[in-house]
Amino acid sequence: MADPSGSETLPIRTSTDVVQVRQAVRRAVTQLGFSLVDQTKMVTAASELARNTLEYGGGGTVRLETLQEGARRGLRLTFEDQGPGIPDVERALTDGYTTGSGMGLGLGGARRLVNEFAVTSEVGVGTRVVIARWK
Amino acid sequence: MAQNGAGRFADVLAKHEAQILEDWVADQRRAGGGRSLGRLSEAQMREEAAEFLRLLRQAVQQQAAAGAGGETDTDGPGWDAVREFLAGLSRSRARQGFSPTETAAFVFSLKQALFAHLAREAGGDADVLFAEVWQATTLLDQLGLYTTTVFQKSREEVIARQQEELMELSTPVVKLWDGILAVPLIGTLDSARTQVVMESLLQAIVDTGSAIAIIDITGVPTVDTLVSQHLLKTVAAARLMGAECIISGIRPQIAQTIVHLGVDLSQVSTKASLADAFLLALQKTGRGITRGAGAGVTSGAGPAA
């Protein structure tokens, strides 16, 4: 549920949760007044990263936060898992790199859809991906 | 001291308002040297000066009556009328083409006349004079900077509005024939503009059910890597939707640039002119153009390009 500060945390345990994440992100960006194209980009990025969290991280959570900086408004998503971690983040960001069943566009593709993108990962500890998109 | 700084300041303003106004208007006339006066009649200048002095006096008097001395906060509610007046002034100056300096100078130029009267009232007491001048200068600095802030903001608003208008103006998607759209691009393409073009073209494709769209870049002076990537993305997006793009009007220099940049246009139909592209579009939709007595465009085989 959304708390007063405008942040919301959702679990990512099943493929139905990925759908829930998409819908929650769609609600958030619609409320922020994003254009349809910007909405679609953010929801698609969220879908890619939520699936990554599920498939490679063994499940985790996503936190949605609305941002305000002067007149600018935006949305930040933080995906966290306690999975095996990514040994080589740089390589994971290149297109076509995949260890799973995807097309290898997850991370690199999601990066192109947002304004801010950061990955921190430690082998054996987990991965955290933070993205933000401004209106 | 019988009165605090704000009280004295308010008294001086009230007592000598008319004379301060005269001195101030004279100062402005001198400082302007006829340059600013050309855009602003003396009557208008005097009217604005009188109005500002009146509002300033009211605000200072109100503050003095409330017993608030020392630091003056012009963001406070007592200053609403002054701020509102200055905001209106800044906006009209911005529209009339004054610089931010000239606009702020309206407020700053009051200092000379005001300080002279404060000095006369202080009667040689340097400490009193210093306190009053300090208070007055802090106040006028805040108000002067406020005009600059408003000035800049109104300029930004103008620019933003013009950019929006320009975007809408510069991206007309036209229907050439049933099922054939064209978008003639003119001027330099930056990312934001290309994105608008892309979106309005793709939307028009859906709205009109057109399977072919011609992007004419005859009016585009240069094409860099970013722009050609945007064009290719538009073509790819249109294809995903089930429409085909033809790029026309590629001038020789642009063709050279594209090759030098290593941009791959092999998957895209390109034509030298809009006319050639239109002919290709007609052929692709099973039409052609023949010269004849009455028949303009006929269905069927057309002359090969």
Place this chain on the structure above:
Amino acid sequence: MERIPILKMGEFLLVTIQVDMHDRLALQLQDDLTNRISQTGAKGVLIDISALDIVDSFIGRMLANISLMSRVLDAATVVVGMQPAVAITLVELGLTLPGIRTALNVEKGMELLRAYAAGVASGGGDGGANVGADGEGADGGPVR
């Protein structure tokens, strides 16, 4: 178990995706569709995605797979009705799906399928929808 319905219209199969699909549902559709093609000997598959407000890499891959599998089973696939915002996002994502044939809407998609089934569709194309509104006149000269 929830499933996406597959309609049979003559020698073609018609699928309209109207729900936000989770991944298992997408895989289920892929299975169902290939089974139906081989059971019915369908000549073409039309997938209408006009109601989808996003296509991510997973759905994109499913569409590409269906297209490839149906080709092996001698059926053409046309994906119709992709929204502009979805198309822009897919391209930005790096997914241009070159193997998939597309059309603007169901009507144009059906024309395309009929043309393929009749064997008059242009050969070398990689799937650009270049069958015109009046197909009977499409004897046109060399296109490029």
